[in-house]
Amino acid sequence: MKYVIGIDLGTSSVKALLVNELGEVSLEVSKPYPLYHPKPGYSEQSPEDWVKQTKEALAELIERFDGEPGDIAGISFSGQMHGLVLLDEEYEVLRPAILWNDTRTTKQCEEIYETAGKERILSITKNPALEGFTLPKLLWVKEHEPALFEKAAVFMLPKDYVRFKMTGTIHSEYSDAAGTLLLDVPNKKWSKEICGIFGIKESLCPPLLESHGLAGTLTAAFAASTGLSPETKVFAGGADNACGAIGANILAKGATLCSIGTSGVILSYEAEKDLDFGGVVHYFNHGKEDAFYTMGVTLSAGHSLSWFKEQFAKEETMEQLLEGVGDIPPGAHGLLFAPYLTGERTPHPDAMIRASFIGLDATHTRTDLARAVMEGITFSLNESIEIFREKGKEIDTIVSIGGGAKNPAWLQMQADIFQAKVVTLRGEQGPALGAAILAAYGSGIFASLEECAKVFTSYKDEYVPNPERSEQYRKLYALYQKVYPQTRELCKGLMEFR
Known part of the structure; x- marks a missing residue:
């Protein structure tokens, strides 16, 4: 062996x-x-x-x-x-x-x-x-x-x-x-x-x-x-x-990855070397030879949820904090969250913008707020997906890894907001597994990167969009997109009081 x-x-x-x-x-x-x-x-x-x-x-x-x-x-x-x-x-x-x-x-x-x-x-x-x-x-x-x-x-x-x-x-x-x-x-x-x-x-x-x-x-x-x-x-x-993509078998046209860690990433495979996204998303060489990937980044993805837990549920586990979020309807009873805790990257490269809850009232519960945070993170990631689609990319299946793949309600939310099938990996190991795949291919154990990735990776759970919820999220997403331009100048003005 x-x-x-x-x-x-x-x-x-x-x-x-x-x-x-x-x-x-x-x-x-x-x-x-x-x-x-x-x-x-x-x-x-x-x-x-x-x-x-x-x-x-x-x-x-x-x-x-x-x-x-x-x-x-x-x-x-x-x-x-x-x-x-x-x-x-x-x-x-x-x-x-x-x-x-x-x-x-x-x-x-x-x-x-x-x-x-x-x-x-x-x-x-x-x-x-x-x-x-x-x-x-x-x-x-x-x-x-x-x-x-x-x-x-x-x-x-x-x-x-x-x-x-x-x-x-x-x-x-x-x-x-x-x-x-x-x-x-x-x-x-x-x-x-x-x-x-x-x-x-x-x-x-x-x-x-x-x-x-x-x-x-x-x-x-x-x-x-x-x-x-x-x-x-x-x-x-x-x-x-790139290694995270290899470890999730993002090695062919149409393959797309959603990774939610401290930051969040939407990454999609590219075979073309001369596509022009105007710098709105990143365009990098892949770990696969003569391949590329496009990538959008949400700076405070998982960080937004960990911040919320630290402030409002410090003594609880993340599972306890998120208990019941799947029972809350889309829109968290009329509440939006923009996840700009440390600024934003895609599609707003803005170090000064800051996070906000919109629509908060006395009837909202902690579970409502947690649901809104999860939705806000997912809306932000969806902005990258929409940029890809506007350029003609077909995105019908997304591999979800990281913290966003650990909660079934969040995975269903991703499918509904992204309007795509979302799948999880069996035995997810992240970028370290991608590095191991490169070593196995480089060592000659496998004849190709793709052959090795098929052996080293497999899918576990699958979530498909719910048409009714997807339509609700389409309307909510349009409201979310108004938050950045409406709060940009306000956030800059508030910086002098920090």
Whole structure:
């Protein structure tokens, strides 16, 4: 029996998943690491924390494994996107990593458009200049830490740094590079034009591999510290959303994913490299070779519900909080919630907008409010689906993963609002499973990514739209769409009182 390991380097922890060639999860280990906020809007981590905890997770995995280290054919990665790790000529880390959720770079995003023009940026990168992306972070370091910037020899993305410490080789891959604002996404190469415009040395950009491409084998030291064989092959891996898509078998035209975690994602497979969404949604390279995906993001999806629980049901479980929401009719007895707790991304890239309940009165119960929060999150995600449909995409089946797939009432709500069949996965493991699939394909255990995904994934439950509720939600959705333009200026004005 051959095995593979999928490593998911998240924002709060690293997860290592051991999977056999039948797609069965044998072991799982997770290790946390801290997140630092030295100033308002700053979000940083120590790259060495990632390496230390990944090493410990793998060591525990191997200690508990009842097979031989040589049975493990390969390792691959999923990782948080956009983070900036800068290395000097000795490949030492120059500063803490600046993460995807760091918002210090608003000024740099404005300068990117002023210098290169929005249309030119979109034509090359297929994505707008947002604070989370890597190029604005590089420009911030160049402006605020110029001496350090001059020492930089190469930049890396989070998972790529961990892989470098495991193998001694420096690479990135297309799905993660697509989130830097430095990649020519359709042509799969670093953009010389963008590097030239912004004074970024081309040598700062690491060599590129396919997601299933071989990056190397483990160094003797890393193998010894974990119990793995130094012959273990290590593959490039993919961005977390790309790996989440692979782990949900989003590998063919028409396949669409709804992922509700802290943020929420609607992701749809694309075979075309030259579709134009005008930057309203993200357009990234997939972890599948020569494929792409479009993606809309709700910044505070699951976070809205966890915030509500923290404020109004702190001592209860999430199941207790949501008990009875399925008995509340669509519209939560005349209540709307806009989930803009930390701003919004799609289709409103607005860091200043804030959340609101609309229609609240003395008859509403806590269960009504919980239902409204769930509906508001789903309405926000539906805005991305509507953008896709307006471009002619057919979306009839959606795979739902994450927190939104754990509650039957919410799954039915998704089917009714999205007006599409919603299915769940049997044994959902998220991006770590996608990384394991890349390792299994890269190792040659399977002849194709699709063949491996069919073995490693299967569907469990199915929810179909209820025509009556879908019609009610169609009317409610039209009201929801009025909330953002009506509250935008009000929220900006209120910021001075914070």
